[in-house]
Amino acid sequence: MIGNEQEKEFLKLYDDLADPIFRHCFFRVSDREKAKDIMQETFTRTWEYLAKGETVKNLKAFVYRVANNLIIDSYRKKKEDSLDRMQEDGFDIGVDEREKIMDMLSGREVIALMADLGDKYREVIVMRYIDDLMPREIAEIIGESENVISVRLHRGLRQLRDLIKKSEELS
Amino acid sequence: MKTLKQLFNEARQLSLTAEEKAQAKHILRAQMALQPLAKPTLLGWRLLFKPLTLVAVVVLLLSGGVSLAAEKALPGEFLYPVKVNFNEEMRALWAISATAKANLDTELATRRLEEAEKLSAQAKLSPQVRAQLETKFQAHVEKVKTQVAKVASQDSEAAAAVTADFEASLKAHNQILTELSGTNKRQAQELQPILVKVMVEQQVASDERVKADKKTAARADVEAVAEGRREAAKNKIEEVEGFIQKQTERSGVEVMARAEARLAQARKLFAEGEVKLSAKDYNAAFKLFGQAHTTAQEAKLLARARLEREEENDGEKATPTPSSSVSATPDSTISPTSKIDITASGSVQFDLEEEDEIGEGN
Numbered sequence: 389m390i391g392n393e394q395e396k397e398f399l400k401l402y403d404d405l406a407d408p409i410f411r412h413c414f415f416r417v418s419d420r421e422k423a424k425d426i427m428q429e430t431f432t433r434t435w436e437y438l439a440k441g442e443t444v445k446n447l448k449a450f451v452y453r454v455a456n457n458l459i460i461d462s463y464r465k466k467k468e469d470s471l472d473r474m475q476e477d478g479f480d481i482g483v484d485e486r487e488k489i490m491d492m493l494s495g496r497e498v499i500a501l502m503a504d505l506g507d508k509y510r511e512v513i514v515m516r517y518i519d520d521l522m523p524r525e526i527a528e529i530i531g532e533s534e535n536v537i538s539v540r541l542h543r544g545l546r547q548l549r550d551l552i553k554k555s556e557e558l559s
Numbered sequence: 560m561k562t563l564k565q566l567f568n569e570a571r572q573l574s575l576t577a578e579e580k581a582q583a584k585h586i587l588r589a590q591m592a593l594q595p596l597a598k599p600t601l602l603g604w605r606l607l608f609k610p611l612t613l614v615a616v617v618v619l620l621l622s623g624g625v626s627l628a629a630e631k632a633l634p635g636e637f638l639y640p641v642k643v644n645f646n647e648e649m650r651a652l653w654a655i656s657a658t659a660k661a662n663l664d665t666e667l668a669t670r671r672l673e674e675a676e677k678l679s680a681q682a683k684l685s686p687q688v689r690a691q692l693e694t695k696f697q698a699h700v701e702k703v704k705t706q707v708a709k710v711a712s713q714d715s716e717a718a719a720a721v722t723a724d725f726e727a728s729l730k731a732h733n734q735i736l737t738e739l740s741g742t743n744k745r746q747a748q749e750l751q752p753i754l755v756k757v758m759v760e761q762q763v764a765s766d767e768r769v770k771a772d773k774k775t776a777a778r779a780d781v782e783a784v785a786e787g788r789r790e791a792a793k794n795k796i797e798e799v800e801g802f803i804q805k806q807t808e809r810s811g812v813e814v815m816a817r818a819e820a821r822l823a824q825a826r827k828l829f830a831e832g833e834v835k836l837s838a839k840d841y842n843a844a845f846k847l848f849g850q851a852h853t854t855a856q857e858a859k860l861l862a863r864a865r866l867e868r869e870e871e872n873d874g875e876k877a878t879p880t881p882s883s884s885v886s887a888t889p890d891s892t893i894s895p896t897s898k899i900d901i902t903a904s905g906s907v908q909f910d911l912e913e914e915d916e917i918g919e920g921n
Contacts, residue, residue, distance in 0.1 A: 394596055402584055407574040414573060424575070428583050432590050439594045498570040517567040548563060 398438070401447060402431055408519055409455050415514045416459045416507070418499050426462060430455040452521070452529040456511070463507070501551050509544030516541055633674055634688045657713075661706035661721045665728055668699035672732045673864075675753055676739055679746050686749075693753055700760050711771070716784055719771035719849070720791070722764055727853035729761040731860035772849070776842045785841040788848035789832065795855045796825055803862050810866065818862035825854035 409430055413423035433454050437444070444450045498518075502510050511530070515521045523541065527534040575583070629641035647667060654663040675692045678684040703725055711718035736754040740747040775784055799822055807815045832847030 395591055398591070399584065399588070402587060406580050406583065410575050411571070411573050415570060424579060424583065427575075428586060431583075431587050435587070435591050436594055439591075439596050441596070498566045501566070517563075518570050520571075545563070552563070 394438075398435060401451070405448065405451055406431075409451060412452070412514055412519050413455060413459060415498065415502060415518055416510065417462055418503065422462065426455060426458045429458055433458070446528065449525055449528045452515070452519075452525075453531075456529060501548060501555075504551055505544065505547055509540060509547060512537055512540045513544045513548065633678055633683075634692065635678075635683070635685075657706045657709040658717055658721060661703050661710060662724065664699045664702040664706065665721070665725045668696050668703065668725075669728045669732065669860075671696040671699065672736070672753065672757065675750070676732075676735055676864075677867075679739060679750055682745070684749050689749060689753070693756060696753070696756065707767070715771055715774050715778075716787070719768060719775060722768045722771060723849055723853045724856060726761060726764040726768055727856035728860060729757055729764060730853070731857045731864070733757050733761055734857075734861065735864050768849075772846055775845065781841045781845065785832075785836060785845035785848065788845050788852065789829075789836065792825075792829055792832070792848040792852040792855065795852050796822070796829060799825070799855045799859045799862075802859055806862060806866055815862055815865065818858045818865060821854060821858035821861055825851045825858060828854060 406427060410423055410427040413426040413430075414420060417423055417426065430451060434447075434451050437450075437454075502513070505513065512526055515526045515529070516523065521529070523534050523537045527537045530537070532540075629638035629646055632638035632642045650663060651660075654660045671692045675684060675689060675696075678688065703721075707718050707721055707725075710721060733754070736750050736757060740750045740754060775781065778784060799818075803815050803818055803822060807819075812819075828847050828851035832844050832851060835841075835844040835847060
């Protein structure tokens with residue numbers, strides 16, 4: 389088959405990026421199952437885009453961008469769900485689940501810290517220090533200038549350090 | 560508490576289990592199979608992502624010297640495979656509608672005839688090549704018929720137009736082959752089988768046209784059909800007038816005399832159609848306009864064939880042109896003073912190129 393070569397290459401791309409994308413999603417949505425779903429959806433969507441014959445310049449950046457958009461969508465969905473549930477059950481959501489994760493996973497301290505960090509900062513911090521992407525790559529994925537990314541990283545790190553200091557003072 | 564660096568390092572250890580990763584891959588594979596790539600390409604991944612590059616390569620090849628020179632190649636010549644396997648295949652890719660396909664196969668069938676005529680005039684038509692050309696001609700003819708049937712199921716008038724063009728082409732080559740056969744015994748013998756095939760197909764096309772015309776005559780909007788054909792015939796006659804006039808300035812009145820006579824016939828038929836139209840005899844009118852149209856087309860094909868022969872003679876008299884289709888060995892059956900009207904002909908695909916060469920020759 390003619391498309392075979394491309395399919396193979398795409399599956400290789402999956403092998404290379406499945407873990408990094410999963411990790412990225414995990415530290416953004418704080419939910420292992422949800423992170424897995426988003427990772428799966430990311431590759432499916434990317435393939436659908438390519439299958440339409442669309443042009444992609446930087447495939448890795450493109451995959452991250454798809455994941456990023458799906459994560460933002462999931463935030464919105466969560467908000468809607470929360471609102472629904474608030475109407476039905478009152479204000480008792482989210483807390484249990486987060487604690488459960490923190491108990492069972494590596495990187496739980498990071499999660500705990502990240503939870504208090506605004507997503508604007510969390511996004512770039514995860515990309516830079518966990519996904520190991522360069523500021524230039526992050527800029528391409530998010531669609532901001534490299535300068536904006538550098539400033540955000542700087543402020544995000546400062547906030548994180550403050551958060552660590554605070555938790556040390558508390559304990 | 561750990562440092563940030565330690566925390567991040569720990570976070571980086573997180574991964575899917577091998578099982579999770581394999582399972583997700585399995586799902587992905589299934590989804591990929593459901594949605595195969597829309598534009599697979601033999602040229603690979605990079606080109607897939609850059610369709611413009613692919614287009615550029617094709618344009619380069621199509622506009623390039625190789626492809627252009629190949630257009631005039633004859634069977635047995637180095638570039639002939641490029642002409643048949645690349646140039647013609649590329650054009651087949653662009654011919655999407657049934658009408659476009661039928662028109663293309665009409666042209667390709669005509670090309671095979673032209674090649675046989677040209678080779679015969681150069682005394683280079685071997686029995687094998689002749690058999691091959693015959694087979695290919697027949698294959699294109701069959702494709703025309705299939706496509707015409709498809710067109711007819713949707714638009715009988717469009718099918719009639721395609722059939723009429725096909726018939727005009729066969730008619731013109733019937734003449735050309737007949738005259739070539741009259742040149743000498745060898746040509747008469749080697750062209751006989753092809754001539755018979757052309758005559759048979761011409762008859763079939765003619766019958767088809769008559770049938771289609773009958774259907775058209777029964778249509779409620781026959782007046783509109785007559786008007787439409789009148790316009791088409793008028794345009795065609797004007798087009799051929801322009802073509803012949805241009806060539807007459809170059810090659811002289813004598814060379815174009817036969818085509819000119821055919822064109823005069825087309826004008827006459829057109830005038831008769833006008834009379835019928837104003838008498839509201841739409842049935843007669845649309846048939847006459849159709850005939851005028853095909854006769855004009857025939858005139859053009861005759862002019863073109865004649866033109867190619869002149870060009871060939873010039874090429875043999877003077878220094879050979881770069882074109883591969885011009886034989887280096889003079890052919891005794893063709894000379895500028897020969898009485899044969901039409902000899903070899905090849906298809907003129909790139910007018911500018913042709914004109915340049917003709918200009919040089921004169």
